[in-house]
Amino acid sequence: MVASQSLLAAASFAIGASALPSPWGGWWSPRPNQGGYGGSAAASGSGINVQLGPRPFYLVNNMDNGTLKDKLESCSNGPFKTSSFSISHRGAPLMFPEHSKQGYIAAARMGAGIIECDVSFTSDRELVCRHSNCDLQYTTNILANPELAAKCSEPFVPYNNVTGEPASAKCCTSDITLAEFKGLCAEMEATTFNALNVSDHFGRIGDTPDWRTNMYAYSCAETMSLKEQIALVESMGLNFTAEAKTPEVPMPFQGDYTQEDFAQQIVDTFVDAGIDPSRVWLQSFLPDDIFYWLAQDNAFGEQAVYLDERADLTADGYDVAVASLPDLAARGVKIISPSIWQLVTADNATGTIIPSSYAIAANEAGLEIITWSFERSGPLEVEGGGYYYTGVNNIVNNDGDEFYVIDVVTQQANVTKIFADWAATITYYANCMGLE
Known part of the structure; x- marks a missing residue:
């Protein structure tokens, strides 16, 4: 696609409460929880003064002319608010050290309604936020x-x-x-x-x-335990997703700490913090974790997210995954979460992006779909964006095309939430399309 030269003002817009003194140095300003979706703290009522910065506007300006660009341009003056369609992936690692306090706050400021902690454990069996063990x-x-x-x-x-x-x-x-x-x-x-x-x-x-940038990495970005991350996210009136990271050490750890103990400890941490299960999306790449949560605590299992990487593991993994979706639904799985590339494919005859057979099968099986992770790839001008755009690399060739992929996975593949390394991009789309 050829990048458009049309002009769009690239500016930060802010809405919400006036800034109040805050323990986080003015990055966000809390208000009393106003209630909301899912019987839980409302993202739209979180009181965070949402600021999207220039990137979403740059991406819209970079799009090819067309109906979608016109629609997104029409939303350039906001107002913008927090949306749980927008999930913070590892905080805001496009610019901030991942799983740091500073990254979480940045993601919240950009309107992410759900903040992720990838959960691992320490030698004294405490839970911490880190993408890998x-x-x-x-x-x-x-x-x-x-x-x-x-x-x-x-x-x-x-x-x-x-x-x-x-x-x-x-x-x-x-x-x-x-x-x-x-x-x-x-x-x-x-x-x-x-x-x-x-x-x-x-x-x-x-x-x-x-x-990416090291601009925010020269000072000491704070690492977070799961308990600390829950307290921070709760203080901002937002919701939670926690991934049980696949251990890279032999389990049972120290002879008696099993995978089931680890999965249950994550649940217990949210219970101890008084967090309603409707506000928590537990995740895992291990199906045993998903089935454990479904069997042991259905309140949390209802929103357990099966992260599906099978297409990356074996030559026939994609076909195996597609064929398995009805059985997963029959076994109680309600949410499936493949990477972006598994949900889209190219219609080379028309030069358009369309839903994949995986997306079609997941919808037919009645599974909710969440996908990952936008803003994780490099520029789309370079090799069509790489891994996350596999299958449509020959169609996407400028950064604005990211919004076309977002639109297809949302409007045609029926994705309900999107992980992103830079939440502002997804928040902009969600706000423009009325997705809460």
């Missing part, structure tokens, strides 16, 4: 601390300039205690594979893609 070496500064680095499952090994073997380390949340985890700084996801020393390896710049 063993990613501390490239998402935190753990290697800068010799005492903690010595506890890593696999110590730092420098780049071998003879064999070309890359620098490596493996540091897991389960290697350290909660107190030690809280002493870490969250950093942008990056690794310098040719590092000759630890300083190079954990360097803040590292191999951060040039379409």
Whole structure:
């Protein structure tokens, strides 16, 4: 598609309550909960002064001329509000260190109605927010601390300039205690594979893609426990999604902490915090976790999200996944969550994007669909956006095309919520289309 040259004002718009003193330095301003959807705290009544910044407007301006662009342009003056169609994926990792307090607040400011914590566990069996059980070496500064680095499952090994073997380390949340985890700084996801020393390896710049930024990573972004994340999200009047990360350490952990214990502990943490199950979307890539939640606590199982990556695992995984959808629905699964590319395909005869056989089958099985993750790929001008746009790479070729994909997965594939690394983009679309 050819990028349009039409002009659209790129500006931040704000609505909601006047700014009030806040413990978070004015990033958001709380108001009393006004109630709302799902029998829970209303995203639209959260009191957050939603500010979308220039990116959504840049993307609209970058679109090809047409009906969808006209519609999105017509919404450029807002008003904008929080929407649970917009899910914060890992916080706001397009620009902020993932699963950091600062990233969560940024996502809330951009109108995400649901904030994600990917849940892992520490050596003292406390739950923390981290995308992987063993990613501390490239998402935190753990290697800068010799005492903690010595506890890593696999110590730092420098780049071998003879064999070309890359620098490596493996540091897991389960290697350290909660107190030690809280002493870490969250950093942008990056690794310098040719590092000759630890300083190079954990360097803040590292191999951060040039379409992200380290602007907000030079100060110490705060890591979060699940309890802290729940308290923060609750204080903002928003809702929750928590993913039970597949452990990279042998289970049962320490001989007696089973996968079921881990899955139940996540539920217990929300129960202890007094959070109504209708406000929580538990997630997992492991079907056993989904079926456990369905069997053990139906109130939470009702909104359990089966993250489906089977199409990425084997050559016939996509077909297997499509064929399995009716059976999953029959077994009680209500929400399926594949990656974006599984839901769309190209109609090369017309040069358009259409729903995939997966999307059609999921709808026929009566499954709700949530998808992930927009704003995670690099520029669509480069290789058609890469992984998340597989199957339509030959059609998308400028950043504005992202909105065409969003529109197809929403209006034709019937997706009800979208994860994004930059919530403002999805919030803009949701507000313009009246999606709460």
